[in-house]
Amino acid sequence: MPFTRIALKKGKSPEYRRTLMEQIYLAMRQTIGIPENDRFATITELEADNFNNSGDYAGIDRSGDVVFVQITLNAGRTVEKKKALYAEIAERLKTDPGVRPEDVVISLLEVEKEDWSLGNGVAQYA
Template sequence: MPLVHISLRVGKPEMYRQAIFDGLYRAMHETFNVPEDDQFMTITEHDAVNFRYSASYLAVDRSDDLVYVQITANNTRTVEQKKLLFRRIVELLGENPGIRPQDVFVNLVEVAKENWSLGDGVAQYA
């Protein structure tokens, strides 16, 4: 049950943002076995003064099209699955909406299954 937060600079059209949602869900479905109806994602847009990044940290050439993706998920995936997820996200977001690989920044936050309540005040996975 991943929860995805996406941050990017303001100004991208709706189709661009929807393509990010679609690509991220597809990558998680393919690599993390996320079920068909498991889509919980938000996009937050920031003006330039509220969006900071290093243009060259670790020799990655980033641009103002940088997209931050933070995925909170159960701590049940292997290192290989995580590598596949990162690679697949870059591939799919490159295809549509056309984001350069250097502009896809992904952070995976792993939590124990009992740390979720998906509604009704119930810990569904505990």
């Protein structure tokens, strides 16, 4: 049950934002095998003054259209699966809605199964 948080500069269309969520979901389905309809995601839009993409940090020339993707998920996936996920997200976002791969910044937060409650105050996976 991944939970995806996406942050980007304010001003993109509702369709663009929906496409970001869908493409990231499809990339997770393809590479790390999340369940069908496991679609927990939010988008935060930030004013330009509240947004810093670190310019060319790590030798990557980012533009003002950076998309930050933070995925909280159960621990235990291999480095190979994580690399496949990063590549698939970047490729899908490049194709639709047209985000430059240089502008896709991804971080994973791994948690244990008992760290989730999906509602009703119950730890469903514990």
